[in-house]
Amino acid sequence: MLYHPPRYRVMGDRSLLVELGDHIGLDVNTRVRELAAALELNPPEGLVDVVPAYASLLLIFDPLRIDLRTLQKEIAHTLVTLDPSRLPEPKILEIPVVYGNEYGPDLEWVARYHHLTPREVVSHHTAHVYHVYMIGFIPGFPYMGELPKILVTPRRETPRTQVPKGSVGLAQAQTGIYPNPSPGGWQIIGRTPVKLFDALKTPPALLEMGDRVRFYAIEEEEWERWAS
Amino acid sequence: MGIIKTLEILAPGPLTTVQDLGRFGFGRFGVPQSGAADPFSLRIGNILVGNPENAAALELTFMGPKIRILENSVIAITGADLQPAVDGESIPMWQSRLMKTGNILSFKGRGTGCRAYLSVSGGISVPIVMGSRSTNLTARFGGLDGRPLAKGDVLCTESPTTLPKREKTAFDSEMIPVYSAEQRLRIIPGPQNDHFPDMSWRRFLNSLFTVTPDSNRAGARLSGPSVWAGKELDASILSEGVVPGAIQVPGDAQPIILLGEAVTGGYRKIATVISADLHLAGQLTPGDIVQFKEVTMKRAGVLRREMEELIARFRMEAAF
Numbered sequence: 124m125l126y127h128p129p130r131y132r133v134m135g136d137r138s139l140l141v142e143l144g145d146h147i148g149l150d151v152n153t154r155v156r157e158l159a160a161a162l163e164l165n166p167p168e169g170l171v172d173v174v175p176a177y178a179s180l181l182l183i184f185d186p187l188r189i190d191l192r193t194l195q196k197e198i199a200h201t202l203v204t205l206d207p208s209r210l211p212e213p214k215i216l217e218i219p220v221v222y223g224n225e226y227g228p229d230l231e232w233v234a235r236y237h238h239l240t241p242r243e244v245v246s247h248h249t250a251h252v253y254h255v256y257m258i259g260f261i262p263g264f265p266y267m268g269e270l271p272k273i274l275v276t277p278r279r280e281t282p283r284t285q286v287p288k289g290s291v292g293l294a295q296a297q298t299g300i301y302p303n304p305s306p307g308g309w310q311i312i313g314r315t316p317v318k319l320f321d322a323l324k325t326p327p328a329l330l331e332m333g334d335r336v337r338f339y340a341i342e343e344e345e346w347e348r349w350a351s
Numbered sequence: 352m353g354i355i356k357t358l359e360i361l362a363p364g365p366l367t368t369v370q371d372l373g374r375f376g377f378g379r380f381g382v383p384q385s386g387a388a389d390p391f392s393l394r395i396g397n398i399l400v401g402n403p404e405n406a407a408a409l410e411l412t413f414m415g416p417k418i419r420i421l422e423n424s425v426i427a428i429t430g431a432d433l434q435p436a437v438d439g440e441s442i443p444m445w446q447s448r449l450m451k452t453g454n455i456l457s458f459k460g461r462g463t464g465c466r467a468y469l470s471v472s473g474g475i476s477v478p479i480v481m482g483s484r485s486t487n488l489t490a491r492f493g494g495l496d497g498r499p500l501a502k503g504d505v506l507c508t509e510s511p512t513t514l515p516k517r518e519k520t521a522f523d524s525e526m527i528p529v530y531s532a533e534q535r536l537r538i539i540p541g542p543q544n545d546h547f548p549d550m551s552w553r554r555f556l557n558s559l560f561t562v563t564p565d566s567n568r569a570g571a572r573l574s575g576p577s578v579w580a581g582k583e584l585d586a587s588i589l590s591e592g593v594v595p596g597a598i599q600v601p602g603d604a605q606p607i608i609l610l611g612e613a614v615t616g617g618y619r620k621i622a623t624v625i626s627a628d629l630h631l632a633g634q635l636t637p638g639d640i641v642q643f644k645e646v647t648m649k650r651a652g653v654l655r656r657e658m659e660e661l662i663a664r665f666r667m668e669a670a671f
Contacts, residue, residue, distance in 0.1 A: 132542035135623030136651035138594045140542050147589065159379060174378035174592025176615060181592025183378070186626065186655060191648065258381040259590055259615030262490040266590065303490050320380075322480050322492030328380040 125151055129202065131195055137186045141198055144178040147268060147296070151178045152256050156333045157205050158198075164209070167197040175332055176257045177266070213333040215252075218300070219341040219349055220291050222248075222313035226343070229310040233276055233293060244312065245340055247274050253298060255334040263302035263320025263328040267336055270296050282308030289314045291338070302328075313338075316349035354476045354507040357422045358409075360500050361455070364416035366568075369475050369494035369506075370468075371407040373611060374483035378592060383614040385485035385493065388466050388568055388633030392430035394662055395522050396470035398669050399427035399447040401511060404662075406474030407484035409500070411467045415458030416500065418469075420450045424508065425472040429522070431464025431530055431634055445522040464530030464634035473508035488568070489612065520669050526661060530634040533559075536608075537646045537654070538598065538622040543588070546619050547600075551578050555621055556643055560606065564637040569612040571635040577604035580619055590617040596624035596632060598643075608632050608641075627654035 130142040143158070144151030159175040162182075169189030174181040184194055222245045223230040234241045253267035260266075270276075276293045283306065286292070290301045292309025301307060302319035315338075319329045330336065341349070360367070372393065373386025387393035387410055394404040409416075415433040427447045428435045435442050436457050442448060444467075450456070456469075477484050477495055486494025495504060544552060560575035578600050593599070597609045599618040608624060609616065610633060624632045625646060635641065646654070 133539060133623075133648065134542045134594055134620060135539055135596050135625060136648060136655060137626050138592075138623075140591060145589075171375045172378045172384070174614060176591045177589045179589070179591045181378070181594070183375070183592075183594055186652060187659060190652075257590065257615070258379060259592075260381060262381045262383075262487065262614075264381055305489060320490055322487075322490060322497075326380060327377065327382065327481065332379065 125154070128199065133191065134181065138181055138183045139191060139194060140179055140181050142179045147177050147256065149254060152254070152332070155180055157207050157210060158202060159332070160210055161201050161205055165201070167194060170194070174259070176259060210333075213335055214331070215335045215337075216330065217337050217339055218315050218317055219345070220313040220315050220338050221343050221346055222340055224343070227291070227311055227313040229279070230312045233274075233310050233312055236276060237273060239273070244274065247271050248298070248312065249338045249340055251337070253336045255330050255332050255336060257332050258328055258330065261301070261303060261305050262322070263330070264299055265319070265330040265336070266297055266299055268297045270298055276310050278308040279310060282306060286311060287314065289316060289319070291315055316346050353510055355422050355473070355510060356505050357420070357424050357471055357508040358506040359419040359421055360416055360502055360504040360506070361419055362417040363500045363502055363504075364411060364414050364458070366412040367416045367500040368410050368486040368488070369407050369477050369484055369500075370410045370486060371484045372405045374481050374485055374487070374493070377481050378614060381614055382481060383487070383612050384595065385483065385487050385611050387468060388610055389430050389468070389630040390633075391528060391630035391658070391662075392466075393468045393470070395445065395665065396427045396429035396468045397474070398662070398666050399429070399445070399520050399522065400425045400470045400472040401669075402470060402472065402474050406470070407477060408471070408475060409469040411458070411469060413465055414460055415467060418456045420452060420454040420456065421505070423452055424450055425511075426450050426456070427470045428467055429470070430467035432462045433467045434459035434461070443521070445524070445527055447520045463532050463636070465636040466634055471508050473511040476507040476509045487612070522665060526665075528630060530631065532636075532638070533640045533642070534631055534635065535642050535644055536632055537625045537628050537651070538643045539625060539648060539651055540622050540645060541620070542623070543619040544621050546580055547578070547621055548581050551580065552621070554578055555606070556645060558642075560641045562635045562637050562639040562641060566635065566637060568610055570610050571608040571632060573606045573608070573641060575605070578606055578621060579604045587617040588619055590615045593620070594623070596626070596629050598622050598624065608635070625651040625654060627651065627658045
């Protein structure tokens with residue numbers, strides 16, 4: 124459900140969680156994106172960072188410059204004056220992936236789990252356009268969804284201590300990409316040569332919340348061409 | 352004006368990184384704030400050497416590094432007492448000190464706490480990335496090439512804009528934080544304290560927790576009695592933004608105090624360390640015992656303002 128008005132939860136004395144709903148869905152996520160955009164355009168005094176997520180925004184503020192009650196009032200005001208028409212258009216990106224083998228060490232397992240062939244898993248994964256719900260966990264990591272029901276897969280029982288950069292994974296109804304090597308528990312079905320995070324670029328992340336992504340399969344031989 | 356080669360790393364120690372007060376405004380790209388795990392010590396260290404409080408310094412861990420001084424400069428070491436020495440002779444913490452070219456700065460080891468800050472007049476000069484000089488080790492940017500310092504690294508400082516007026520400035524010893532091996536941290540309940548049954552909440556407040564060895568700059572991991580969220584609930588919730596000090600409880604019911612390298616999380620947070628105690632959380636060391644004490648939002652505000660007043664007073668004194 125959507126929360127009208129939002130639910131507020133404090134996270135210590137310098138951050139406020141604004142919950143706009145209780146589920147993973149385009150309705151609530153779009154509202155999160157609208158509020159994030161409005162706050163970026165017109166930030167309340169003392170707001171130092173905003174972390175938008177599936178159904179909530181975390182507002183990190185300087186308690187010496189603004190108090191909780193004033194911030195909450197400003198958020199309530201911003202919410203009633205939201206103007207969705209001012210939202211920037213989401214990007215639509217096509218992302219090449221080498222599926223299987225050492226690029227996607229869990230592809231076989233995922234296929235067996237769903238009684239599919241690896242090739243069928245790839246064709247399901249590439250058949251859908253995914254919505255970027257949020258960027259989190261590590262810099263530039265997109266949480267995307269939703270996977271077709273036939274690909275909904277539990278996380279690995281034992282997380283890997285190191286997942287290679289560019290790995291494309293599945294976890295429940297979500298699909299994501301590791302922009303940098305990291306420990307991780309997602310089922311890795313492939314890897315992309317595309318760079319997802321570059322600290323020296325503006326913006327630093329290739330994907331932003333609200334963007335749309337479609338994956339397509341490339342051959343191992345094509346990796347080098349993409350990587351350069 | 353310009354930059355000067357000031358420090359040469361002879362031995363890096365277990366983990367030495369460049370940190371300032373952190374990186375803000377990039378949460379929507381999944382970028383955590385990073386920065387000094389003990390921001391209070393960094394701020395005092397910078398004041399001691401005449402820098403802005405947000406200047407970059409070195410965060411030293413456990414045994415600390417060994418460093419050759421390449422240029423006369425004023426330094427200060429704050430935070431955990433790693434027992435600094437110049438050319439083998441012990442020097443006090445929390446004091447500014449003029450270092451001469453060729454001096455060797457080393458550390459003998461620690462008492463309590465695990466992180467010290469080496470501030471140098473002018474501040475460590477590395478490129479500003481997304482508004483900060485702090486090192487992000489996950490995505491490997493900021494600081495010196497996004498990595499921990501290594502043997503042979505040479506660090507530059509900006510030429511100082513102001514020099515400490517007195518030859519020696521010291522932080523009042525009575526005001527130095529106590530990094531106890533039995534640390535009490537003050538918390539505000541939430542954001543998801545209401546997801547936990549009363550019994551778990553009482554256990555959380557009435558138990559002693561031990562800091563485990565797998566702790567790092569992303570979080571201080573605790574072991575103790577089970578802080579269980581109840582059978583009917585999944586271990587995880589929808590991922591949401593987090594701040595340093597948030598205490599998350601994953602499926603194994605063992606709390607983790609998040610520090611500066613975390614940006615989002617999918618576990619319930621039973622409580623959050625108040626900002627006036629965050630520097631103490633940043634000094635937690637494996638084996639330390641932690642106990643939590645609940646305070647009101649109002650009290651947290653008073654404590655934070657007291658801390659800011661203390662820092663502001665010292666800044667005035669040091670400028671004389």
